Amino acid sequence: MRALTLTAFIIAATPALGLTQDDIDGAAFDGGALPDGQSGLTVKLQVLLDRAGVSPGIIDGYKGGMSESAIRGFEEREGLAVDGVLDADVWSALGGDSAGAVLMDYTVTEDDAANLTESIPDNVAEKAELDALGYTSVSEKLAERFHMDEDFLKALNPDVGFAVGDTITVADVGDRLEAQVARVEVRKSTQRAVTFDADGNQISNYPVAIGSDETPSPEGTVEVTAVAMDPTYSYRPDVNFEADGVKEALTLPPGANGPVGSVWIDLSEPTYGLHGTDTPAALFQNESHGCVRFTNWDVEELAYMVSAGVTVEFIE
Known part of the structure; x- marks a missing residue:
């Protein structure tokens, strides 16, 4: 009985595994609501919105306010009913079924590991004493480059140290928009x-x-x-x-x-x-x-x- 109780405790105390690349690549819209919490489908949605020029903020796979507001913005632009809910019309307008992969491989470079700031103090006077208030890690720098939450980037690459030469999986957000805003x-x-x-x-x-x-x-x-x-x-x-x-x-x-x-x-x-x-x-x-x-x-x-x-x- 003690062994069974201990086993149950270990299982309960083990954190759930995060999303994998297969979870994201294999995600498909079936007509239902976005799953609560984190899901591969929400990652896909966030990347496709980002590519469409309607930013979801951070790409983290979580259903939430920023993604809902991005859906509303996309619906308004495309002339769809504005309710902030993923449906067949939104998915089709985003090219969801034919969009292809939303993740890609990236190899960490020497530039990625350069010019990091060791740590950022909380006090404004101490910040003023530094030479720069830059990124404090390679993972933070690359998370921002690929519009991702840093914790999500790390979870997607659990066995990677983000050292120069490491190949990692990142969101494929496409190229920066080029236009003239009036x-x-x-x-x-x-x-x-x-x-x-x-x-x-x-x-x-x-x-x-x-x-x-x-x-x-x-x-x-x-x-x-x-x-x-x-x-x-x-x-x-x-x-x-x-x-x-x-x-x-x-x-x-x-x-x-x-x-x-x-x-x-x-x-x-x-x-x-x-x-x-x-x-x-x-x-x-x-x-x-x-x-x-x-x-x-x-x-x-x-x-x-x-x-x-x-x-x-x-x-x-």
Whole structure:
């Protein structure tokens, strides 16, 4: 009896295995709702939405708010009934049955392992003392490159150390969009930023974090004034907000793990911008200090499609 009890305890205490490549490659839409929790079908859906220019945020295989909002954005663009639910029309419009593999092999390079930051302190003054606020591991860097949650990337490659020369499995998200954006709508109610060309055609659609009631995002229409890649960050507690009890002005170094991530798109409303984040999985949980926060990869894509004079309209 003791042995049986011990065996039962061991089985109960063993964590469930994560998704495998076979789980994802073999996933198919059968007409039902997306499974709760994590599933191969949701991975496929997220990758196909990403390829279609409607970002699901992080690719992690979990049914959740960011993926639902991306489905809504895709349905709106395609003229389908907008309900945020995967159905046959959405799957067909995404090319689901004929899309092919959504995963691919990638070999870690020396560049992937270069220029890492050993660790990121919590205190803003300590951050200002560093040379860079970059990625702290190869897995973090590659997770962002392939638009994936880092834990999901690791789970998909359980026996890999992410050393130079290792071959890993990653999401095949395709190439970065190339277009000329004329207008951006920041839709506060849905927490999405939608881009349009000069003829009013929708180009891309991204999940964002916006300001809170205490530190709201702008209202009305403003313009892009400049784009800075890999920007430093000016910490000005007398103008913006105070963090960690630090009262003096500081300049924080650039890096994907900095307060504004890898891109700053400056707006004509002083002190406001569109920028990246060091916590992409928390976009829909976090509120910004008034700016509009994207995943680093989404705002990097946007940065190459906008220029000074592009209008940014904030819609309630």
